[in-house]
Amino acid sequence: MPGMKWKMVVDSLRGRRRRLPCSLWFLLLFAAGGLVLFIHQQDLSEMVLQQGPGMKLRSSPRQSRETLSTQDRERGKSDNYQTKGVLSSLIPPMQFPHFEAGKQTATPGSREQSRRTSSPVSREQSRRTSSPVSREQSRRTSSPVSREQDMTVVHVSKRQRKLLKTTPRIHHTTDGNSSLSSSTNSSPASFRLASGFFTPDKWKKLADVQIARRQLMKEMCAKYKSSISRTITAHHVRNLFVEDKYKLLYCQVPKAGCSNWKRTLIVLAGLAPNARSIKHDTAHGGRYLRELNTFDRKGIMHRLETYTKFMFVREPLERMVSAYRDKLENPNDYYHNLFGKPIISKYRANPSPEALNTGNGVTFKEFVQYLLDVHRPVGMDIHWDQTNQLCNPCLIDYNFIGKFENMEEESNYLLRLAGAPPNVTLPSFKDRNPADKRTSTDITQKYFSQVSALERQRMYDFYYTDYLMFNYTKPFKDLY
Incomplete structure (x- = not known):
């Protein structure tokens, strides 16, 4: 009789040992997942801060390439971002060479420089901070003639x-x-x-x-x-x-x-x-x-x-x-x-x-x-x-x-x-x-x-x- 009781005690302890590791594994996995998420968020923030002007972002040919001022980018205040639109469009079947389209000119070199000096994050933030209404208003107020006048070909x-x-x-x-x-x-x-x-x-x-x-x-x-x-x-x-x-x-x-x-x-x-x-x-x-x-x-x-x-x-x-x-x-x-x-x-x-x-x-x-x-x-x-x-x-x-x-x-x-x-x-x-x-x-x-x-x-x-x-x-x- 005492031997049977002793056996029951041993069996109960063995069951606890089996159940205890499962709980620990669950806690460990949960903690590990949280740690990975935390590290990932830290890496993303560091990546954003480390991205420089040399980063390039490919955008649709129909979208404008936007250049942010260096001062606003250093502040990091999205509500103060100012953009300079450098028009880009689908390459026309034939661009007629050597003409002036007014006082403003956009040479291929200036367009390339503008593209390089604007980081992908700054362009994306500028796009998000500008409301759909303001973008639509800007699109309506800029006539096709003015957009065409900004295009020039020098070569x-x-x-x-x-x-x-x-x-x-x-x-x-x-x-x-x-x-x-x-x-x-x-x-x-x-x-x-x-x-x-x-x-x-x-x-x-x-x-x-x-x-x-x-x-x-x-x-x-x-x-x-x-x-x-x-x-x-x-x-x-x-x-x-x-x-x-x-x-x-x-x-x-x-x-x-x-x-x-x-x-x-x-x-x-x-x-x-x-x-x-x-x-x-x-x-x-x-x-x-x-x-x-x-x-x-x-x-x-x-x-x-x-x-x-x-x-x-x-x-x-x-x-x-x-x-x-x-x-x-x-x-x-x-x-x-x-x-x-x-x-x-x-x-x-x-x-x-x-x-x-x-x-x-x-x-x-x-x-x-x-x-x-x-x-x-x-x-x-x-x-x-x-x-x-x-x-x-x-x-x-x-x-x-x-x-x-x-x-x-x-x-x-x-x-x-x-x-x-x-x-x-x-x-x-x-x-x-x-x-x-x-x-x-x-x-x-x-x-x-x-x-x-x-x-x-x-x-x-x-x-x-x-x-x-x-x-x-x-x-x-x-x-x-």
């Missing part, structure tokens, strides 16, 4: 110039065709050019004009040139000049700003400091600019597919009068010998020996007779040949068709599209026969008053395709 990378072919400004489709977009989302509110300001409305208007001109060209080619061969040969690109740095192809149309465009391309290529320092003979000598037809076929097709192709045109009869005045009316030994002599010999009754010997003094009526003659004594010249024959716009899909009549504005627009430096603009000086007035509508009518109505009609017919393709109106009321 154009090779990639951006390459994007010129695929941006909303100039689209290239899979079939090689190109189109200009009228969207102004990526254009600044206004930016300074040498000739003044381009507002968004003006920018959009110029883009719309290009769309209309290119569409008209396609319609005219489909109507009048649908049967021509689509194979492009070196002969078709003989008048295209290459500027590889900015990836430009310029089709020269003499008497439509040709000399000054060549000067500008030479400057863009970095071969001259400015256009005025380039003499006329230098611009036309072919020493600095290379014609597209001097490349092999692979080089020709590569540039036609990837470069910006442009041309500038002029009212056809006005251009023809300008060519006559420059090459035949004014002193010019080369043209007088090559064209003056045969023209005088065939179309002048009883020419003097001196005229036959020198070719000087070709009259405008004789020049018109020469152009209208299917059996000309001498061939055509680039200065008075039809523009559609010089540039072949039904074979070559030009991205830009400018007009001499609006040269300053449209040339600046094109140069900004191409990413040219802001100080590079098309010169407007006249270096050949500077004393003569530029050929205008009034001067053109004065010269054509020397010929008959039938000859005026035939001259209009001679350039009729140019009138249609480039949308010029009839120069005389009696034309049909």
Whole structure:
């Protein structure tokens, strides 16, 4: 009996020993968990205090990057934080280079510096302390125009110039065709050019004009040139000049700003400091600019597919009068010998020996007779040949068709599209026969008053395709 009692006491003690460790383990685990939580909180606070200005935080491209003042960050008072918003947005399809958007500028370097000097914690605290109402009010009061005015680009990378072919400004489709977009989302509110300001409305208007001109060209080619061969040969690109740095192809149309465009391309290529320092003979000598037809076929097709192709045109009869005045009316030994002599010999009754010997003094009526003659004594010249024959716009899909009549504005627009430096603009000086007035509508009518109505009609017919393709109106009321 006593042995059984002793056994029961021993068994009860053993049970207590089994239950006691379970309680202790529970208490130990609870204490350990609390200790870990406490240490974790301490580590977080220390981490927050140790984070410096060099820490980076990636945010959505649509959010503003905020910079906190150093003084407020040291105080640690969230209610006194002040932020400087440095606008950042989704990279537009094409950022137009080298413009000023007002007095404030945000260069890529300044944006990077602002991003680095603001810590992630300070940006997050600033975001939290600003109420939804204040953020919404700020968003509403900052207009799209003001946000656009804070954007500026001071450098154009090779990639951006390459994007010129695929941006909303100039689209290239899979079939090689190109189109200009009228969207102004990526254009600044206004930016300074040498000739003044381009507002968004003006920018959009110029883009719309290009769309209309290119569409008209396609319609005219489909109507009048649908049967021509689509194979492009070196002969078709003989008048295209290459500027590889900015990836430009310029089709020269003499008497439509040709000399000054060549000067500008030479400057863009970095071969001259400015256009005025380039003499006329230098611009036309072919020493600095290379014609597209001097490349092999692979080089020709590569540039036609990837470069910006442009041309500038002029009212056809006005251009023809300008060519006559420059090459035949004014002193010019080369043209007088090559064209003056045969023209005088065939179309002048009883020419003097001196005229036959020198070719000087070709009259405008004789020049018109020469152009209208299917059996000309001498061939055509680039200065008075039809523009559609010089540039072949039904074979070559030009991205830009400018007009001499609006040269300053449209040339600046094109140069900004191409990413040219802001100080590079098309010169407007006249270096050949500077004393003569530029050929205008009034001067053109004065010269054509020397010929008959039938000859005026035939001259209009001679350039009729140019009138249609480039949308010029009839120069005389009696034309049909």
